[in-house]
Amino acid sequence: MLTLLTYPSAFGLFSASPFCVKTALMLQHSGQVWQRSDMLDPRKMPHQKLPVLRTPERLIPDSDLIRHWLEQKGAEFDQGLSDVEKAQSRALVRMAEEHLYFHIVLDRWGNDEVWPILRETFFTGIPAMIRKPASNAIRKSVLKGISSQGIGRFSLSERMDRVERDLESISTYLWQSRFLLADQPTSADMSVGPMLAAMRATPADTPLTRRIKQDNLLNSYVDRMEQAIPIA
Known part of the structure; x- marks a missing residue:
C-alpha cells in the first residue's frame, strides 16, 4: 500500500499544507490504495520537506514528482483537455x-x-x-x-x-x-x-x-x- 507522509490535519483541513492536500487529492483521484502517516519534523525526508510518498520501492518527495509517478502508473488528471x-x-x-x-x-x-x-x-x-x-x-x-x-x-x-x-x-x-x-x-x-x-x-x-x-x-x-x- 502507498503511504502519504503528510503534515497533520489542522484548521479543519486534511493538512495545514496545501501541497499535502494536493497530493492527497491526486492519490484519491488516481484510484490508488493509500493511507496517511502524519509527521511534524521532515528533516530526515528527501528535500527535508513534505509531502513524501512511500512506495514499495522508494520515497518520492515533492507533489510534482509524485504526480509524475502516479501518471506513470496510469493516472490521468487532465483527461479531455486540449x-x-x-x-x-x-x-x-x-x-x-x-x-x-x-x-x-x-x-x-x-x-x-x-x-x-x-x-x-x-x-x-x-x-x-x-x-x-x-x-x-x-x-x-x-x-x-x-x-x-x-x-x-x-x-x-x-x-x-x-x-x-x-x-x-x-x-x-x-x-x-x-x-x-x-x-x-x-x-x-x-x-x-x-x-x-x-x-x-x-x-x-x-x-x-x-x-x-x-x-x-x-x-x-x-x-x-x-x-x-x-x-x-
Whole structure:
C-alpha cells in the first residue's frame, strides 16, 4: 500500500499544507490504495520537506514528482483537455504554488495574532519549556526566507493588490464552468483549490481570509472541491 507522509490535519483541513492536500487529492483521484502517516519534523525526508510518498520501492518527495509517478502508473488528471487547456493548467498551477502560496505563509507566520496558534499546532513535539524560543527561531528563519523570495518586502496593501489580480484570473475561469477548466476537477483544481482553502482556513480574521470567505464564487468553489474528491 502507498503511504502519504503528510503534515497533520489542522484548521479543519486534511493538512495545514496545501501541497499535502494536493497530493492527497491526486492519490484519491488516481484510484490508488493509500493511507496517511502524519509527521511534524521532515528533516530526515528527501528535500527535508513534505509531502513524501512511500512506495514499495522508494520515497518520492515533492507533489510534482509524485504526480509524475502516479501518471506513470496510469493516472490521468487532465483527461479531455486540449493541449492549450493543459498549458493553461500548468500556468494556473504555477500561479498558485509559486505566488499565492507565499502569501498564505506570510499571512500565518508573519501575523502576531495567528502565530501563537501556529506555535501550539506545529511545535507540540518541542518540550513546553523551550517551545517558545525554539519556535521563534524557526519563525524568524521562515520570515527571512519570505523576504528573500520577495513577497515579504511588500506592504499589506501591495500584497493584497497582487493577490487580487490572481483571484480575479481564477474567477474568470470559474464563471465559465464548475471547475477551472472542465465540469470535473483536473490537475489545476488540485493545486488551486487547496491554496484557496488554506487562505480561508487561516485561524484568524485577516484581509486574506475575509477576501475568500466574502466571495461567493470562490467560497463555493472551495466547497465543491472538497465534495468532488473527499479525502477527510
